[in-house]
Amino acid sequence: MGRTVSLTIDDRTVTATAGERLLWVALDNGIYIPHLCAIKEADPAASCRLCFVEVEGCPRPVTACTEPVRDGMVVRTRSPQIDRLVATGFELLMSVHRLDCAHCPKNRRCELQKIAARRKLKLRPGRLAVIDRNLPVDESHPLYNYDPNKCVLCGRCVWVCRQLARAGVLGFAWRGFERRVTTFEGRPLGEWDCSACGLCVEACPVGALALKEAAR
Amino acid sequence: MSVAQKYGALAAGAGKRWEERAQKPLLLVGTATCGRAAGALEILRCLKEEVGRRGLEAEVIEVGCMGHCYAEPLVVVAKPGWPAICYGYVTDGIAARLVEDFLLNDDPCLEFVLAALEPNDLVPSFADFPRSRYEHKMVLGRCGLIDPEDITHYIATGGYAALARVLEMAPEEVIALIKASGLRGRGGAGFPTGLKWEACRSAPGNPKYVICNADEGDPGAFMDRTILESNPHGVLEGLIIAAYAVGASQGYVYVRAEYPLAVERVRTALEQAREQGLLGSDVLGSGFSFDVELFQGSGAFVCGEETALIASMEGKPGLPRHRPPFPVHAGLHEKPTVVNNVKTLAYVPLILEKGPEWFTGVGTSRSPGTAVFALAGKIVNTGLAEVPMGTTLRQLVYDVGSGIPKGRKFKAVQIGGPSGGCLPAELLDMPVDFDSLTVAGAMMGSGGMVILDEDDCMVEMARFFLDFTQKESCGKCTFCRLGTRHMLDILTRITKGQGRPEDLDLLQALAEDVKAGSLCGLGKTAPNPVLSTLRYFRDEYEAHIKERRCPALMCQDLIAYYIVPERCERSCNACMGSCPVEAIYTTPDMLKAIDQEKCVKCGSCVDACPPQYRAVIKVSPPEVVADKAEG
Ligand SMILES: Cc1cc2nc3c(=O)[nH]c(=O)nc-3n(C[C@H](O)[C@H](O)[C@H](O)COP(=O)(O)O)c2cc1C
Ligand code: FES
Numbered sequence: 001m002g003r004t005v006s007l008t009i010d011d012r013t014v015t016a017t018a019g020e021r022l023l024w025v026a027l028d029n030g031i032y033i034p035h036l037c038a039i040k041e042a043d044p045a046a047s048c049r050l051c052f053v054e055v056e057g058c059p060r061p062v063t064a065c066t067e068p069v070r071d072g073m074v075v076r077t078r079s080p081q082i083d084r085l086v087a088t089g090f091e092l093l094m095s096v097h098r099l100d101c102a103h104c105p106k107n108r109r110c111e112l113q114k115i116a117a118r119r120k121l122k123l124r125p126g127r128l129a130v131i132d133r134n135l136p137v138d139e140s141h142p143l144y145n146y147d148p149n150k151c152v153l154c155g156r157c158v159w160v161c162r163q164l165a166r167a168g169v170l171g172f173a174w175r176g177f178e179r180r181v182t183t184f185e186g187r188p189l190g191e192w193d194c195s196a197c198g199l200c201v202e203a204c205p206v207g208a209l210a211l212k213e214a215a216r
Numbered sequence: 217m218s219v220a221q222k223y224g225a226l227a228a229g230a231g232k233r234w235e236e237r238a239q240k241p242l243l244l245v246g247t248a249t250c251g252r253a254a255g256a257l258e259i260l261r262c263l264k265e266e267v268g269r270r271g272l273e274a275e276v277i278e279v280g281c282m283g284h285c286y287a288e289p290l291v292v293v294a295k296p297g298w299p300a301i302c303y304g305y306v307t308d309g310i311a312a313r314l315v316e317d318f319l320l321n322d323d324p325c326l327e328f329v330l331a332a333l334e335p336n337d338l339v340p341s342f343a344d345f346p347r348s349r350y351e352h353k354m355v356l357g358r359c360g361l362i363d364p365e366d367i368t369h370y371i372a373t374g375g376y377a378a379l380a381r382v383l384e385m386a387p388e389e390v391i392a393l394i395k396a397s398g399l400r401g402r403g404g405a406g407f408p409t410g411l412k413w414e415a416c417r418s419a420p421g422n423p424k425y426v427i428c429n430a431d432e433g434d435p436g437a438f439m440d441r442t443i444l445e446s447n448p449h450g451v452l453e454g455l456i457i458a459a460y461a462v463g464a465s466q467g468y469v470y471v472r473a474e475y476p477l478a479v480e481r482v483r484t485a486l487e488q489a490r491e492q493g494l495l496g497s498d499v500l501g502s503g504f505s506f507d508v509e510l511f512q513g514s515g516a517f518v519c520g521e522e523t524a525l526i527a528s529m530e531g532k533p534g535l536p537r538h539r540p541p542f543p544v545h546a547g548l549h550e551k552p553t554v555v556n557n558v559k560t561l562a563y564v565p566l567i568l569e570k571g572p573e574w575f576t577g578v579g580t581s582r583s584p585g586t587a588v589f590a591l592a593g594k595i596v597n598t599g600l601a602e603v604p605m606g607t608t609l610r611q612l613v614y615d616v617g618s619g620i621p622k623g624r625k626f627k628a629v630q631i632g633g634p635s636g637g638c639l640p641a642e643l644l645d646m647p648v649d650f651d652s653l654t655v656a657g658a659m660m661g662s663g664g665m666v667i668l669d670e671d672d673c674m675v676e677m678a679r680f681f682l683d684f685t686q687k688e689s690c691g692k693c694t695f696c697r698l699g700t701r702h703m704l705d706i707l708t709r710i711t712k713g714q715g716r717p718e719d720l721d722l723l724q725a726l727a728e729d730v731k732a733g734s735l736c737g738l739g740k741t742a743p744n745p746v747l748s749t750l751r752y753f754r755d756e757y758e759a760h761i762k763e764r765r766c767p768a769l770m771c772q773d774l775i776a777y778y779i780v781p782e783r784c785e786r787s788c789n790a791c792m793g794s795c796p797v798e799a800i801y802t803t804p805d806m807l808k809a810i811d812q813e814k815c816v817k818c819g820s821c822v823d824a825c826p827p828q829y830r831a832v833i834k835v836s837p838p839e840v841v842a843d844k845a846e847g
Contacts, residue, residue, distance in 0.1 A: 046538040049694045049733050060732065066538045081732075088729040092698035127722050128702050153691075172533070175516075177701045179691030 005071035010078070016069045023051050023064035026077065033077050034086055034115045036093075036205050037154040038065040042163070045155050049089045050115065053077050061085055083119070090121050095128040097206070098149035105216065106207035112152070135180065140190030143215050144201050148180050151208040157181060157200035169194045181208075219500045223380035226492055227371055234372035241274040241319050243267070244292040246360055248281035248445040249438070249477055250599070254288035262308050263291070266315040274319055280446020282360030285599035287330055290360070293318055299338055304330035333361075347601070347616040352578060354586045355562040356602045359446035364481050367488040370449040376494060378565035382457050383502040387417060390461040394564065397572035398584040403429055403520075403557030404632075404661045405737070406583070406650035409564075412554055416462040416544040419552035424464040426554045427547075428455050428561055430471040430478065431525060433517035434633035435684060437664035439588045439600055440558035444471065444478040447562070448485035452508065454561030456494065457568065459506045462554055467508040470525055472515045483510055517634075517688035521736050522547075522555040524690070535690045536736035559588060579605030583649035591617045593666035594624065610644040613667060624669040627768075628752070632661030634681040634688075635741035637748030638674060657748040659741065673770035674753035675760055678745045679707040685742035696739030699730035703746060712773045713837070715761035724750055769834040772817050776838035779821075781807050783831035791832060794824030812841060 003018040009031050016025040024040055026033050036048035044065040052061040056074035061082055064075075076082070094112070101107050101123070116123050124130075135148040153172075158181060161170040169192045173182045183192060201209045217225075245251070245260045263276045284290060287304030293314055294300040301324055303310065310328050317323040324339070332341040342348055362369035370376070382390050395410030416424060428451060432440040444451060455467050469486075471479050486508055489495040497505040511529055518524050519534040526548050528534035547553020563585060567575045576584045583605040589612065591598050596618035603616060609629060613619065620626050628638045631648075637658030639646070646652055650660050668677060686700040703726050706719050727743035727750070734740045750757065759765045766774040779791070779800075786806040799814035800821060808831075810821070825832045835841060 044538060045692075046735055047693045049735065052733070063538070085729055085733050088699075088726070089694050089733055092694050092702070095702065096698060127725075129705065131701070131705075153694075153697075174691070176687060176689040176691040177697055179697060 005069055005073075007069050007071070007073040007075065009075040018071070019068050021065055022053065022055075022067040022069050022073075022075065025069050026053075026064060026075075031077060032118055033064050034090070034119060035065060036111060036152055037156065039156060039159055042159055048093075048152065048154055050086055052082050052085045052089075054079050054082055086119060087121055090115060090119070091125045091128055093152050094123060095125045096131050096133060096149075097152065098132060098147070099123060104150075104207040105210040105213075106204075110207060111205035138189050139212075140188035141194075141196075142190065142212070143196045143198065144189075144209055144211050146181075146189055146209050148182070148208065150206055151181055152206055153179060153181065154205060155181070156203040156205065157209055160199040160203045165195065165197045165199050167192075167194050167197070170200060217501055219380055219383045219502045222493070222500045223376065227377070230368035230371035233368045237275065238294075239296060241272070241293065241295040243274060243276045243314070244279045244294065244361070245276065246281050246288060246290040247278040248360075248442055249475075250281050250285040250442070251288045251290065252477070256289040258308065259289045259291060259306050259311050262311045263315065266312050267319075270315065270320065272315070272319060274315075277363050278365065279362060280359045280364050281442045281600065283356055283442075283600035283602070284330065284597070286597045290330070292333065292360075293324075295319065298324065299336035299341075300333040301339060302330045302333060302342075303328045347597070347618070350603050350607055350611050350616050351601060352586050352604050353602050354566055354578070355443060355450065355559050355588060356446075356600060357566075358450065359442065362447065364446055364448055365484050367449060367485065367492060370447065371492075374569065375449055375565070376453055378568040379453050379456055379460075379494065380500060382460055382568055383500055383504060387461045387463060390457065390568070391417065393568060393572055394461070397567045397575040398582075399560065399563055399567060399575065400583060400650060401557055402559035402563075402588075402660075402663070403522075403555075404659065406660060409556065409560055412544055412556070413458065413461050415542075416464075416552045416554045419545050421546075421550075421552045423466060424462055424552045424554075425548045426455055426459045426462060426464045426467040426556070427525070427529075428467070428469045428558060429520060429522065429525060429555050430469060430475070430482075430558045431513050431520035432472065432475075432558075432662060433515070433520045433688070434662045434664045436592045436666055437590050437633055437662040439590050439663055441475050441478050442600055443558055443562055444475070445481055448478075448482050449489065450562045450565060451558050452482075452485055452489055452495075454556075454564035455508060456499065456506060457564050458554055458556060458561060460504055462552070464554070465506055467506060468511045468529065468548075469508060470511045470513055470529065473512040474515045479510065479512060486510065516690075517684075518690045518736070518738050521738060524736070525555065526553065533690075535692045536738070538735060580647065580649045582651055587648065587660065587663060589663045589665045591665050591667065593630075594620050594669040594672070595667040596621050605649040606647040608645050608647050609639065612648070612665070613644070617667065620667065620669050624671065626667070627670050627672055628668045628674065628677075630658075630666040630668065630677065630681070630745065631664070632659040632741075632744070633664040634684045635659070635738070635744050636661045636664070637744045638668070638677060638752065639748065640752040642752075657744065657751055659744065661741075671768055671770065673711070673766050673768035674749045674756045675707065675766075676711050676768075676770050678749045679704065679711055681745040682707060682742065685738060689738060689742070693733075693735035693739060695730045695733035696735065696742065699726055699733070700739070700742050702726060703730070703743065707746070710757065710760050711766075711771045713760065713764040713771075715757075717761060719761060720750065720754070720757055764837040764839075766836045769836050771836075774838065775817065775834045775836045776812055776841045777810050777815060777817060777819070777821060778833055778835050778841050778844065779808050779810060780831050780833060783829050784808055785826070785829050785831070788826065788829070790824045790826060791821035794820040796820065810841075812838070 014029045034050040051064040054076040138146040289306045335341045399409040400406040524534045524536040543553040601616045689696045691697040727746045792800045799811045822832045
């Protein structure tokens with residue numbers, strides 16, 4: 001660790017510290033890779049599956065958030081195969097994301113909009129049916145609302161609530177398609193003695209956790 | 217005392233007990249789960265009662281499963297002076313007669329014999345079965361022949377000798393022998409066991425752990441359960457050897473709680489091994505200390521995946537994580553950990569006892585040894601079969617499994633569990649090993665093998681298996697959580713006759729992307745049933761979509777029941793009486809017909825129609841009925 005390495009990303013040579021994760025090295029050098037779940041300080045969850053890149057010598061696409069940089073590494077962030085995977089992953093997420101940009105507090109600052117713009121992808125799924133999970137929106141908290149129908153399950157709010165706020169109010173529950181971010185026993189957020197630090201709202205890349213209009 | 221002397225004393229004691237026992241008639245009852253399901257506990261009770269009532273000097277012993285599950289309950293009678301004979305489909309009455317006629321009166325009840333265990337002059341033996349030409353028992357060797365709850369049986373038949381020898385070798389030597397044997401992990405992926413051990417041994421970190429993966433979540437797979445229920449010490453010995461080789465001081469057996477009998481028998485085995493000094497501090501006086509704990513999993517399929525398994529043992533949600541780091545570098549509590557499957561570990565003592573050449577002498581060069589399959593579905597001999605790697609599917613289905621029942625035609629074999637693939641008749645002559653299966657679009661997986669015949673719809677099969685993996689997806693990663701759901705929705709639509717022409721390309725594309733994009737092995741393999749059926753049975757998909765026709769007449773929404781007028785016996789009312797919704801009526805010319813509006817497609821009338829008429833048939837698409845009425 002601590003050794004400086006040099007690598008090529010999309011024909012650009014960049015330097016980094018050995019062991020750093022490729023995603024952050026790319027982003028720090030202004031090279032965009034779509035990502036939702038990655039947190040720089042945390043072990044990678046590698047769950048959103050949007051940060052795929054090609055690394056020379058690897059037979060299959062790899063996730064940039066888990067890949068440590070090595071000296072002489074040659075990386076491509078775009079290729080037909082990568083673009084196809086990212087497009088499908090994005091379309092899958094959008095097929096269960098309640099689209100209402102015009103009324104969404106995150107409009108224009110939404111990570112999904114950013115990915116769509118950068119990768120020239122449609123927000124509305126083209127091939128896949130839209131599945132509205134129709135989960136109840138939690139408006140019980142004085143400061144913010146939580147709309148699970150917009151949640152992309154990146155887990156960033158869960159991490160900050162535990163590791164930074166040390167509150168542990170938010171967590172994952174259920175399995176499979178039913179997996180969701182919720183509280184213990186699914187009790188309304190307003191019932192929790194949370195310090196209203198707002199870190200979760202800040203961490204949310206989409207409009208699932210958003211300040212109430214009055215608090216904005 | 218040296219290790220060898222200590223073991224020698226154990227073996228002598230066990231041998232003596234074994235000899236004493238062999239003086240008396242023995243009645244072995246297979247009481248593994250398969251036997252119990254067929255009523256073995258009742259047979260056990262009955263035999264004990266008969267023997268007790270007559271004050272006989274015979275012993276009734278519970279054993280595990282020999283693999284002939286189709287003929288359960290099984291009883292083996294070993295009477296001094298006679299060959300040991302196995303009886304199948306045993307009832308109370310047969311059990312009583314075995315005691316009365318055979319034990320008391322020297323009449324071996326030949327009419328109930330399945331086979332003798334060894335060739336002899338009196339009755340045919342298992343060696344005379346056509347399947348024995350193909351079977352080759354390694355890990356199933358002792359199963360069904362020894363008492364899994366009595367460690368002396370295992371020791372008396374040579375058990376723990378390999379451990380005694382290993383304890384006097386350098387760990388590196390042990391690893392070298394396992395590497396030389398070419399043993400590949402039987403948990404599904406076929407990773408070389410020697411390499412895994414070597415990586416763990418050389419990984420920095422202390423303590424190290426070894427875990428036996430007995431989660432076995434594949435529906436239809438029951439080989440790990442059978443081995444633990446039939447010969448738990450064989451697995452335990454393998455685990456102790458693994459621990460010695462990698463330098464671990466603590467081991468775990470991770471068994472799903474839905475396997476209560478396996479849990480019980482492993483627990484007993486652990487206690488007995490401890491009592492004999494085979495576990496605990498200073499194993500057999502070697503200075504090596506190691507103990508094993510039992511961990512009961514709560515039955516999530518994904519918890520069989522090694523990183524999810526470890527997370528669940530640490531008290532965290534059972535979700536897989538990105539690898540690397542691999543468990544051999546950072547496993548349980550971030551320490552170097554070997555996770556091995558039950559069967560992998562069961563091979564270990566045998567390889568060390570008989571030498572790597574013994575192992576490489578069987579199977580193929582890249583997949584040495586044997587494969588254990590659980591035969592299920594449309595096959596005569598359901599049960600376990602252990603055959604050399606490289607045996608063809610045809611040999612497995614027709615020679616070992618005795619083919620398809622009721623004279624039906626073979627259609628496909630779903631191999632490798634719910635995330636394996638469906639292989640068609642054209643591939644029957646393919647030799648089965650880790651690599652050939654992957655090339656064909658299936659996988660070895662756990663070794664589950666479901667045989668399908670012409671009455672099975674391949675679209676429905678794909679839907680059925682995907683329904684399982686979709687429900688078992690942990691939901692952590694995008695591709696598996698959502699991709700399997702969309703694929704399932706499309707498949708469900710097709711089986712209901714609502715498929716669209718573009719569905720097939722979308723299904724193919726989604727399946728490929730879920731395979732490439734998923735985080736763990738569950739998502740990476742879940743599309744296999746879809747991809748393989750699209751590859752080999754595309755015509756069936758097209759029939760569903762383009763003609764709303766299910767060629768196998770299986771998809772409820774695409775079939776109708778129809779009474780063939782020419783075959784209907786006018787005066788018989790059997791079908792009418794069987795119909796729960798009164799959908800069958802009598803036509804003016806006194807024939808029976810079905811009101812399609814009322815029919816709920818339960819199929820009762822098909823069963824009710826006397827076999828000499830067989831007038832009720834299924835047709836697809838349903839509109840065929842109307843055509844027939846007009847035409
Ligand atoms: C979804 C999933 C389920 C699995 N289930 C099992 C299982 O039930 N038993 C098992 O031994 N391995 C299972 N595995 C494989 C394990 O991750 C691991 O590779 C194996 O236990 C290693 O043992 P081996 O080297 O002896 O094969 C599973 C893998 C996946 C992806
Ligand atoms: S950022 Fe890499 S998988 Fe989410």
